[in-house]
Amino acid sequence: MRSTLIRFTMRSKTLFLALLSGIATAAVPAESVKIWISSQQDKIYYDNMVRLYQQEVDSDFEAEVQAFGFREMPDKLAIAFKTQTNTPDIIQLDEVFFGMYLQDEAPFVDLTERVIAAGLMEDIMPQRLELFSQKGRVLGLPQSMSAMLIYYRRDLFEQYGLSPSEFKTWDDLVDIGEELVAQNQSFLAMDPSYFEILLRQRGSDLFSETGDLLPDFDLAVDTLEFLGELAQKRVGLMPDRSSIFDPVFFGGDVANNEIVAIMGADWYGLDMIQQFSSDLEGEWGMMPLPAWTDDQGNPNSVRTSTFAGQGLVIYKESQSIDASWEFIKFVLTNKEANAQRFLQGNSFPAYKPSFEDIRLLQPQPFFGYDSMGQLLVDLAPEVPRVIMNPRRPMAVFMIREGILSSIMYGEGDARVALERFKEQLDGSGEPPEQN
Amino acid sequence: MLRYSGFFRINLGRLFLATPFFLFLLVFWATPLGEGLLLSLESDTLWGEPSFVGFKHYKELLQDSRYWHSVANTSVFALCTITFSIGLALLFAHGIRLSLKGLQGPLAFALVVPGLCPPTVLALLFLLVFHGKEGLLNRWLMEPLGFETVNWLSDPNFIMPAIVIQAVWRWTGFMTFFLLCALNARPRDVLDAAAIDGVNIWQRFYKITLPLISPTITFCLIYLLVDCFAQFAGSYVLFGGSGGANDAGLLLVTYAYQKAFVGGGFGSGAAVSLSILPWLAGMLILVALVPRYLWKGARM
Numbered sequence: 208m209r210s211t212l213i214r215f216t217m218r219s220k221t222l223f224l225a226l227l228s229g230i231a232t233a234a235v236p237a238e239s240v241k242i243w244i245s246s247q248q249d250k251i252y253y254d255n256m257v258r259l260y261q262q263e264v265d266s267d268f269e270a271e272v273q274a275f276g277f278r279e280m281p282d283k284l285a286i287a288f289k290t291q292t293n294t295p296d297i298i299q300l301d302e303v304f305f306g307m308y309l310q311d312e313a314p315f316v317d318l319t320e321r322v323i324a325a326g327l328m329e330d331i332m333p334q335r336l337e338l339f340s341q342k343g344r345v346l347g348l349p350q351s352m353s354a355m356l357i358y359y360r361r362d363l364f365e366q367y368g369l370s371p372s373e374f375k376t377w378d379d380l381v382d383i384g385e386e387l388v389a390q391n392q393s394f395l396a397m398d399p400s401y402f403e404i405l406l407r408q409r410g411s412d413l414f415s416e417t418g419d420l421l422p423d424f425d426l427a428v429d430t431l432e433f434l435g436e437l438a439q440k441r442v443g444l445m446p447d448r449s450s451i452f453d454p455v456f457f458g459g460d461v462a463n464n465e466i467v468a469i470m471g472a473d474w475y476g477l478d479m480i481q482q483f484s485s486d487l488e489g490e491w492g493m494m495p496l497p498a499w500t501d502d503q504g505n506p507n508s509v510r511t512s513t514f515a516g517q518g519l520v521i522y523k524e525s526q527s528i529d530a531s532w533e534f535i536k537f538v539l540t541n542k543e544a545n546a547q548r549f550l551q552g553n554s555f556p557a558y559k560p561s562f563e564d565i566r567l568l569q570p571q572p573f574f575g576y577d578s579m580g581q582l583l584v585d586l587a588p589e590v591p592r593v594i595m596n597p598r599r600p601m602a603v604f605m606i607r608e609g610i611l612s613s614i615m616y617g618e619g620d621a622r623v624a625l626e627r628f629k630e631q632l633d634g635s636g637e638p639p640e641q642n
Numbered sequence: 643m644l645r646y647s648g649f650f651r652i653n654l655g656r657l658f659l660a661t662p663f664f665l666f667l668l669v670f671w672a673t674p675l676g677e678g679l680l681l682s683l684e685s686d687t688l689w690g691e692p693s694f695v696g697f698k699h700y701k702e703l704l705q706d707s708r709y710w711h712s713v714a715n716t717s718v719f720a721l722c723t724i725t726f727s728i729g730l731a732l733l734f735a736h737g738i739r740l741s742l743k744g745l746q747g748p749l750a751f752a753l754v755v756p757g758l759c760p761p762t763v764l765a766l767l768f769l770l771v772f773h774g775k776e777g778l779l780n781r782w783l784m785e786p787l788g789f790e791t792v793n794w795l796s797d798p799n800f801i802m803p804a805i806v807i808q809a810v811w812r813w814t815g816f817m818t819f820f821l822l823c824a825l826n827a828r829p830r831d832v833l834d835a836a837a838i839d840g841v842n843i844w845q846r847f848y849k850i851t852l853p854l855i856s857p858t859i860t861f862c863l864i865y866l867l868v869d870c871f872a873q874f875a876g877s878y879v880l881f882g883g884s885g886g887a888n889d890a891g892l893l894l895v896t897y898a899y900q901k902a903f904v905g906g907g908f909g910s911g912a913a914v915s916l917s918i919l920p921w922l923a924g925m926l927i928l929v930a931l932v933p934r935y936l937w938k939g940a941r942m
Contacts, residue, residue, distance in 0.1 A: 278882065282903050288689045289908055307688065307906035314689035447774025449796040449887070455769075459776055601905045604884065612887030613798050619888075631708050 239269040240527045240534065243280060243295040245517065248478060250274035252551050253299075256538050264537055268530065277301070288314050296525040297535060299517050302338050305347065306599040315346040316521040321532055322348070327540070334592035335557040339518040341595070346520055348539045351474050351554030353516030354583050354590045355404055357395075358476050359468040361492045361575050367392070367467070371494035376506055377433070380497045384442030387467065393444035396466040397437065398451040399611035400514050403603065404470065405430050407591045408512035409499050413603070414596040420629050431614055431621035438615040445615045451475075457483035470496065472514055473583055474554040481552050481573055488573050493582055509589035516554065555583050562587070602632055678912050686907035699913035709914065711889055712897040713921065718802065719893060720870035720925070723809040727866055728859065730810065731817035735825055738818070750822055753815030761812070765879030768808045769795075772880070795880055798888035805891050808876055813869070817862045824858035825851070856933040863929040871922045874899065894918050 242257075244250045250272055257270045273295070275283055281304040287294045288308075308314055322328055322345045328336070332352065339347030359371065367387060374380050384394035403413055406427060415422035437443030444466050446456040451469055460466050461484055471480070480491060498506035519535040521528055538544045545561035548554060561567060562584045570576035596602075610624050682699055684692035703709045738749050756764065771778045772794035780791040794804040828851065836846050852859075874895040877885075883899055885892025894914065902911025 285688060285903055285906065285908075307904070310906055311687050312690060445793075445796065447776070447793060447796070448769075455773065459774070597906070601900070604900065604904045607884070610888070612796050616793075616797050616887065618798050631706075 238527055238530070239271050240297060240531055241295045242270055242272045242297040242299070243284065244272055244274045244299045245277050245280040245301065246478075247274050248482070248551075249299060249517075249553055252548060252553055253538075255547065255551075256544055257534075259541070259543060260534055260537050263541070264533070265530075268534065270534065281307070291524070294522050294524065296522055296527050296531045298520050298522065299350070300347065300520055301515055301517050302349075302593065302595075303515055303600050303603050305339060305518060305520070306595050306597055309341050309595065310597040313341050313346055314523050316523050316525070316528055316532075317344045317346065318348070318521070318532065319343075319345045321536070325536055325540070327536075330540070330559050332557040332559060332587060332590065334513075334590055335516070338516075338593050338595060339520065347518040348535055349516060349518045349557045350539070350548065351472070351516040352557045352583055352587060352590060353472045353474065353513045353554070354586050355408070355470060355472050355496055355512040355514060356476065356493045356579075356582065356586075357468050357470050357496055358480055358574075359492050359494060360464070360487070360490055362490045363392075363464060363467045364492070369467075371492065374494060374497045376500050376504075377497045378500060378504070381437070381440070381442055384437070385440060388441045392467065393441050393465060394467050395437065395443045396451050396456070396460060396469045397434070397443040397445045397615060398470075399449065399607040400603075401434055401470060402427075402431055402606055402611050404512045404514045405434070407514075407593065408496060408508055410508065410591070412591075412594045413599060413606075414594050416594060418596055418598075420598070420602065420632055421625060424625065424629075427625055428622045431611070431625060434611065435614040435617070435621055439617055443615075445612070449612045449615075452479065454483050461487070472516065473579065474516065476574070476579060477549065477552045477554060489575050491574050493574055493577050493579055495582070495586060509591065511586040511589050511591075513590050513593060549580070555580065559587075598632060602628075605632065678916055682909055682912035682916050684909045686905075686909045688906045688908065692909065695909065699907075699910045700917065702910070703913060703917060708889065708892065709897060709917075712885070712892045712894045712914075715802065715885070715890075715892050716871060716873075716894045716921075717925075719806060719809070719873070720867055722802075722806045723813070723870050724863060724866045726806065726810045727813045727817050728862055730814045731821050731862070734814065734818040735821040738822055739825055750819055753818045755815065756812045757816030759812070761875040762879055764812055765808065765876040768804075768811075768876075768880065772804050796887055798886065798890040801881075801886040801888075801890035805873075805877055805880065805893075808880070809870065809873070812876075813866060817866070820858055820862055821855060824855035828854050852936075856936075860930060860933050864926060867925055867929055868922065871895075871918055871925075894921075 242253060244253055253270075253272045257268070257272065261268050281300070284295075284298060284300070284304075285307070322331075322336075327348070331349065335349035335352065336345060338349055339345065357374070364370070367390070369383065373383060380394070387394050406412060409426055409430065411423040411426050414420060421427045434443070438445055444460065446453065446460050448455060450456065451471065452475075457479075461469075469475075469480070476491075476493065484491070495510035496512060498510055499508035501507045519538065521531045521535070525531055539556075539558055540560075542561065542564060545556040545558055546564050546566045548556060549567050555567070562580075567580040568578055568584070569580070570578045605628060610628050613619055614621055614624055683694060683696060685695050686699075687693070734753065738746050738753075741749060759767075774780065774793045774796075775791050777794065779794065784791050792800050794800045832850060832854075833846065836850055841849070872895060873893055877891055877893055877896055878899070880886075881891055881896075883896065883904070885896055895918070898911045898914035898918075900911075901914055902908045905911075
């Protein structure tokens, strides 16, 4: 009697579990791709892209787009990777933070074969594709060109009788700036990121291919001294919180006409200037960076540089690698997706076929009917490459937050500051193997 | 319910009642501490299996000038914060005692409010206080007094004073509240007897009042010291996780954060975090011993 009862109970349980399992299987939707984005502005864009992808490519595609703050996302990602908990499938990662993951084997899918098969090796600007690579393997696709421009105030240029064509070299900029200082007007807003940007414009970088820090040390000293002089002469004005990426900078220094120009990448103009300086619509213009000169005063550098910019990477342990790849390939290559990224104020694409899209080249009312697209397309071949290194995030952080500000305030000597910087970075633990 | 006799006599009933406390201690204190220690002995592998590296990270810290800079900064920060907070709190507590009875409660409450404010919110408010030309400190204090405006958050000479001001502003009121309670709890007869015997105000304060309230002062010192060594949220908001220009405001916890989240070295970061323990323990012992030495034999 007892054994019969047990058998019956077991059968009932099995049947119940089978039913439950069947119901559960039927109720579970298609696997959702988890996308981590580092700004609210970009979340809106990616939500739209998911809808566009569903309409045009795969109606069964499901994605959950989660946005975090620009600084919070890398922190959250590091914890997720370290603990292997709640990891995303696709990550929109800034190139500076990308470097942090190159100390050992990167936790991102090697996309090289897929990129070659999709013909993207030729279609994406090589210097930008190289940015998200390690040991010749492509680990991510760059979203933006990140070419540096000078954004200037048209109304103030008119007030002081200036023309963009006068700014052919940095010497020109200093001369004109000094004339403005005599009228109690600073010219350029300063930011600690300018050191790296100008160094790159002059053909050097923070690291060499072999991982040496500040490979052209004298050039680095000269660049830092130049920035220090700009600030000391008040041609350059350090914002109150030492950053042009601070909303308070727009409400204070920009709104009070304390500066005439800002140096920034395409994404800076499209996103930050348009967002935080919306009341100055039509009063902004754009021009290339002034060139550096040789001993005879002849221009000998490119007219742009590069800094930061986001890329899309796929987590190596993702259960949806193929679906994730198809989506990011769509976002990076689809004509509408590229156009929307520009038109919605995110960034200018690094995908070369999109350079011919008329929507990207049209004059923009916000910038006084200048065509940012045309200027960027003209400058694209000159955009320098960035030499990636696992120590780069810390180097950028130390320069941005520590060393440069002190030089701007006339505290100490540029050479001593950079020697100390080298000593500190080299002495804060063994340098990881160069990738 | 005595089970054993002699020195190791255990009352099981009391042990049972204390069990939740020890469980809590084990789960929320000992386990994270142990995990942190293990992490500090592992390689800085951000993804994948880390390797055991022993005390490598600790040895590297000994050679790391930024680490020593952060130790010095944290010590200066703690010393200044404690000195100003306790000094002002003593002054305010006496001031409140001298004020009208009806005002004492509202005044004490008003002083406690900053201490109840979350440090992140407070730091956001201080962004407005310290902001360059537009900042409240410059507009309401520096300019009216005829001084040049100061860029509190960017000028390396003013970064440490800025974070000290923020901490002093936050804690002085809270400390005032504790000291006010201690002052009110002094035995009246002792003070009256001293006054009758002709002891002057300074002697009464130093020889009688301070020894009487020294346990409360010790508590305040320990509270502030631990807070100063654990300071992160405030300086993170003010300096974005950096130590400010020239690392002038680089504190130990900020450096641990940089090691882990900027350099990608969780092992190194854990080593910096745990290295705080001996510094803090040393200073706590010092803080506990100073009042005993100063008022040896005078305590009631």
